[in-house]
Amino acid sequence: xxxxxxxxxAQNGHDAVTAGIIIIGxxxxxxxxxxxxSFFMCQKLRSLGVKVAxxxxxxxxxxxxxxxISSFAAKFTYVxxxxxxxxxHDDVTFEAxxxxxxxxxxxxxxxxxxxxxxxxxxxVCCPEMKLAHVPESSLLNYGKNKRTGxxxxxxxxxxxxxxxxxxxxxxxxxxLEGLGHLFRxxxxxxxxxxxxxxxxxxxxxPVLNQANARFGRHAHLGSYPxxxxxxxxxxxxxxxxxxxxxxxxxxxxxxxxxPALIVPxxxxxxxxxxxxxxxxxxxxSALGQKVAAALRTIEEALDRFSLAQICVGFNGGKDCTAxxxxxxxxxxxxxxxxxxxxxxxxxxxxxxxxxxxxLQAVLMGTRRTDPYSRTLTPMCMTDPGWxxxxxxxxxxxxxxxxxxxxxxxxxxxxxxxxxxGAEPGSGGAVPPLPQPRHCSPSLRPxxxxxxxxxxxxVGSWGYTSLGSMxxxxxxxxxxxxxxxxxxSYRPAYLLENEEEERTSRQ
Ligand SMILES: Cc1cc2nc3c(=O)[nH]c(=O)nc-3n(C[C@H](O)[C@H](O)[C@H](O)COP(=O)(O)OP(=O)(O)OC[C@H]3O[C@@H](n4cnc5c(N)ncnc54)[C@H](O)[C@@H]3O)c2cc1C
Ligand SMILES: NC(=O)C1=CN([C@@H]2O[C@H](COP(=O)(O)OP(=O)(O)OC[C@H]3O[C@@H](n4cnc5c(N)ncnc54)[C@H](O)[C@@H]3O)[C@@H](O)[C@H]2O)C=CC1
Ligand SMILES: [Co+2]
Ligand SMILES: [K+]
Ligand SMILES: [Mg+2]
Numbered sequence: 351x352x353x354x355x356x357x358x359x360a361q362n363g364h365d366a367v368t369a370g371i372i373i374i375g376x377x378x379x380x381x382x383x384x385x386x387x388s389f390f391m392c393q394k395l396r397s398l399g400v401k402v403a404x405x406x407x408x409x410x411x412x413x414x415x416x417x418x419i420s421s422f423a424a425k426f427t428y429v430x431x432x433x434x435x436x437x438x439h440d441d442v443t444f445e446a447x448x449x450x451x452x453x454x455x456x457x458x459x460x461x462x463x464x465x466x467x468x469x470x471x472x473x474v475c476c477p478e479m480k481l482a483h484v485p486e487s488s489l490l491n492y493g494k495n496k497r498t499g500x501x502x503x504x505x506x507x508x509x510x511x512x513x514x515x516x517x518x519x520x521x522x523x524x525x526l527e528g529l530g531h532l533f534r535x536x537x538x539x540x541x542x543x544x545x546x547x548x549x550x551x552x553x554x555x556p557v558l559n560q561a562n563a564r565f566g567r568h569a570h571l572g573s574y575p576x577x578x579x580x581x582x583x584x585x586x587x588x589x590x591x592x593x594x595x596x597x598x599x600x601x602x603x604x605x606x607x608x609p610a611l612i613v614p615x616x617x618x619x620x621x622x623x624x625x626x627x628x629x630x631x632x633x634x635s636a637l638g639q640k641v642a643a644a645l646r647t648i649e650e651a652l653d654r655f656s657l658a659q660i661c662v663g664f665n666g667g668k669d670c671t672a673x674x675x676x677x678x679x680x681x682x683x684x685x686x687x688x689x690x691x692x693x694x695x696x697x698x699x700x701x702x703x704x705x706x707x708x709l710q711a712v713l714m715g716t717r718r719t720d721p722y723s724r725t726l727t728p729m730c731m732t733d734p735g736w737x738x739x740x741x742x743x744x745x746x747x748x749x750x751x752x753x754x755x756x757x758x759x760x761x762x763x764x765x766x767x768x769x770x771g772a773e774p775g776s777g778g779a780v781p782p783l784p785q786p787r788h789c790s791p792s793l794r795p796x797x798x799x800x801x802x803x804x805x806x807x808v809g810s811w812g813y814t815s816l817g818s819m820x821x822x823x824x825x826x827x828x829x830x831x832x833x834x835x836x837x838s839y840r841p842a843y844l845l846e847n848e849e850e851e852r853t854s855r856q
Contacts, residue, residue, distance in 0.1 A: 367535040368403040369395050370422035374433040374443055375517060376409050387432040387515070387522050394526050399535035400428065410434055415446035423450065423511055428533060430526075433517030435507075437477035447509050448485035455483045460490055464504065485509045493528020502528050541596045542589035545603055546582035546615040551575055554584060557606045561599060568595035571603075578766045581758070582613045616761040620678065626760050627679035637755050641676070644744035647728040648680045651711055651742040654729075657681065659710040660742075661689075661702075667815075668842070669715030671764045672753050673745055677713055699737040711740040717753075718746050719851070750848035758843060768842040815852050825853050 371391050377383040388405045395402050403426055408414050415434070422429040434443035448455045457474065461482035465471060469478040490505035491513075506525045507514045513532070515522045547554060551573055562571050569590040575583060586603065590596040604612065616622065631642040651660060662677055664670045689706070691698040703709060716723050728746060732739050745753070757764055815822070824839050827850040832838040845851065 366401050367399065367428075367533075367538065368426045369400050369428040369430060369533070370404040370406070370426040371402060372415070372418050372422060372429065372431045373405065373407040374410065374415055374431055375407075376440065378407050379409055386519055387517065390519070390523055391430055391432070391526065394530070395430075395533060396540055398530055398533050399538035399540070400533050401538075401540075410440040410442055412442045412446045412449060415443060416449035419447055419450040419512060427511065429512040430515060431512065432515045432522055435481065435514055435516055437480045441480070443514055444484050444507070447512055447514060450512075451485065451487070451509060453485040453487060453509075455485055457482050458484050458488055458490070460505075461507075468504075484514075491529055491532060493525055496527050508532075538591055540589055540591060541593050542587060543596060543600050545586040545588075545600070545607070546613040547584045547586060547607060547611050548582050548613050549584065549608070549611045551584055553611075554586075554607065557603070558586070560606065561602050565595065565599035565602065568592060569599035571599065580764055580766065580769055581615055581761055619675075619761045619763070623675055623679040623760070624682050627676060630756075630759070637752055637759070640748050640752050641756065643747065644673075644676050645680055647742060647744040648677055648713065651713065651729065651740075652680065655711045655740070658708050661706075661709055661712055663712045663714045666765050667715065668753050668757065668764055668768060669717060669745060669748075671715075671762060672748075672756050673713055673715040675757075675760065675762045676744060696736060699732075699739065703737050703739075709739070711742050713742045713744065715745055716741075716743050717748055717750075719750070719848075750845065750851045754843040770839075770841075825850065827853055 369391075371388050373385050373388050375383065378385045385407065392402045392405075404422070406418055406422070408418050415431075419429060419431070431443055431447075434441045434446075444455050447453075457479070461484065462472075462479070465478050465482045469476075471478045473479065484507050488507045488509050491508055492505045493502040494500065495502060502524070506529055513529075515525055554573065558571060558573055565571070569588050569592075572587040572589075574585045574587070576585060577583075588596055588599050588603070590599070616626075619626070627641060627645070630638050631645055632638065662670065662674055664674060689702065691702050691705075693701070699712075716726065718724055718726065723743075723746070726741070726743055726746060728743050730741050730743075732741060748756075756762075815825075825842075825845070827845060827847065828840040828842070830838055830840060
């Protein structure tokens with residue numbers, strides 16, 4: 351076994367079943383279209399026990415495609431191509447496959463019949479008939495509909511170990527889903543685990559090197575930094591064909607990485623919001639009591655107003671992020687229609703009313719320590735002279751610290767600007783400044799639409815309080831000098847004295 355191949359990694363006594371993917375299309379190389387097919391193919395093949403060894407992207411050029419196909423066909427168990435099998439001049443994949451194997455393309459009787467059946471065409475020269483011209487030794491593979499089990503009507507062409515998939519993602523995905531049996535490798539199952547770490551890679555490198563030296567033969571370790579995640583800096587992945595080897599490497603890492611840096615990340619906080627938020631509310635903790643009171647205010651608003659009459663005042667800040675999560679927990683869904691209104695808040699609220707006259711209540715993330723908010727009540731009408739709305743303020747009695755405690759305990763994603771500036775050891779690289787924008791309120795009616803995107807109605811580096819481009823600055827209370835003697839800033843959730851929250855806004 352060991353002597354057989356120097357290119358294949360040592361495995362458990364059997365040859366790896368491999369695949370090479372060839373993505374065909376000028377549009378991919380020109381940046382007109384983003385390749386999503388290889389991503390889907392990699393995930394699917396991995397789930398079938400096939401190891402993807404290479405992805406290549408080539409232009410719509412017969413010779414280039416043919417050269418790549420003959421090289422891949424010799425190296426890998428399977429070759430999957432994507433694209434270039436349609437009726438137009440730039441679809442030359444079949445010709446290229448034929449060329450790679452020294453064959454001709456000719457009409458395949460069964461495909462001719464199908465073209466006749468689907469398009470009603472029999473003329474050998476019509477564009478549709480190009481789909482039926484395939485290499486001489488082509489086989490037709492009929493997949494199965496994943497749900498119904500019925501045979502798919504249009505087959506996938508294969509020539510030797512080359513499988514020729516359409517480029518249209520929906521067609522390609524359906525074909526591969528339906529043909530899993532062609533590629534499935536029962537000998538192999540890939541197992542994987544992840545560890546999330548809140549430290550920079552440089553700090554982890556020594557432990558990772560040790561782990562790799564000890565376990566690398568049987569468990570592959572990957573280290574992937576992320577600069578825009580609120581909760582971790584590095585995602586470590588382990589994968590192996592053997593569950594036992596995987597667990598050994600995993601235990602080693604868990605024992606040797608600094609425990610304080612390992613983050614027990616919840617990767618789908620939104621899906622679990624209802625469970626986690628209500629569990630917190632019932633926990634009896636101090637934060638739990640605040641959560642319970644906020645939920646009561648939200649529930650009361652839901653009793654008084656229908657979902658269509660309520661919206662969430664969302665400007666991208668931490669307070670309304672907490673509010674949105676609570677509201678979602680209460681109604682069990684982020685069932686949002688995003689409505690962005692420009693201009694100053696008073697006019698924007700009037701414009702919103704004109705566009706959506708049914709709206710009567712706005713859930714807001716206002717806290718008592720916000721300007722002019724000391725005397726507000728959980729539900730109060732807007733002041734005279736303001737467009738008429740019921741202001742619903744579930745978070746009035748929450749503190750700055752409560753907000754951060756809540757968001758971070760439940761791993762709720764929030765605007766990354768609150769974390770920025772600290773970055774000790776991040777190499778000094780800073781993401782580009784956001785485009786200047788006017789502070790634009792985004793009010794999100796809870797209408798019957800899909801998941802709304804997060805609107806960021808702020809435009810600056812902010813640390814503890816985000817306003818607009820012109821009035822937001824780094825909060826001096828977060829400043830410190832890092833190990834290299836450089837001025838740095840801690841993330842907002844580490845602010846010690848909450849009275850200094852607004853020191854970052856003029
Ligand atoms: C629905 C609504 C009704 C208001 N009614 C009155 C009123 O009757 N009298 C009065 O004097 N002032 C009113 N205001 C203005 C309010 O008091 C603040 O001046 C304003 O929210 C900005 O305060 P901030 O930046 O300090 O607070 P932030 O902490 O930034 O905002 C507090 C909360 O208000 C909501 N909010 C604030 N700005 C926006 C925005 N641009 N887009 C969407 N949501 C936003 C969010 O839920 C946020 O969590 C109202 C604001 C809103 C959004
Ligand atoms: N019903 C079926 O199963 C089949 C239908 N056809 C017909 O062939 C034609 C399409 O030919 P193809 O060779 O599939 O397409 P193509 O190479 O011309 O690409 C079709 C579309 O898919 C996109 N695309 C291509 N590669 C991609 C990738 N890697 N990631 C994301 N998007 C990608 C392209 O940008 C383009 O918009 C259609 O007219 C179709 O009806 C062809 C074969 C089978
Ligand atoms: Co709208
Ligand atoms: K094409
Ligand atoms: Mg085409």
